Amino acid sequence: MQFSMKCSIAVHCLIFIHEANDHIKVTSPLLSLSTGVNPATIRSILSVLKKAGIIQVELGTGGATLQKDPRDINLYMIDKAVEPHDFDQLIKIHPCKYPLCPVARSMSQILRRPYQEIEEVIRIKMESIDLQSLIEDYRQSQVNESTQDK
Template sequence: MQISMKCSIAVHCLIFIHEAKGIAKVTSNLLAESTGSNPVVIRNILSALKKAGLIAVPRGTGGAELRVDPSQITLYQIYTALEPNGVTSLIGIHACEGRQCPVAQNIRKVLETPYHKIEDAVKKAMEEITLQSMVEEFRRLVSDQNGSTPVSLEQ
């Protein structure tokens, strides 16, 4: 069970976009360099975030910007922008219904309720985490590392 790495790349991009406001024009190439990802992967992630209404990306010139205040963006929104059915498919059940074994015939029903509980708990936890809280944690870490020196995102 693993949440796609696209989610961590998306959070990375969103924090970068937030911190670069007024400092640097945020392009897919700049984000690719920062994340260590291929620019095509970044463009796909930005496209999904744009479709979800979380960012704006002007055609041609680039320069991604947040469209929503970071306090209003949850980790769940970011995740579902990238993986629309992600939480509901977080835990899979193997196919075995056609077997003669009574356990095989009923395992899906046995696991349905506990798996839904897990999915609901994951969703609830992700809805409680905002981009703003992650930005604040990022800033705290940078401040601790640099002794309150401001971050420079310019390359």
């Protein structure tokens, strides 16, 4: 079971966009530099975030801004935007169907419900974590970092 890194890259971009707060124009090359990710990948992520209504990107000149209040954007929304199929059977079931083995014949049926319940718990938890709380965590990390430097 593993999530793609696209969600964490998207969160990085969204926090950067929020913190830029009209001080600088946030472009894919700038986000690429900040994240260490190829600009084409950044453009792809920005494109799906725009389609999801999370950000707005100025045509021509570039520059991304949040389209929603950070309290109205949650981790699940971000993940669904960048990886629409992440929660389609998050935990895979071995496809063994050896017809002569009763255990093999039953595994899919036995595991489907508990795996779906686990996926639901993860989804609910991700929905409870909004971008604003991540921004606050980022800001606190900056305070902690600056006090350690002294």
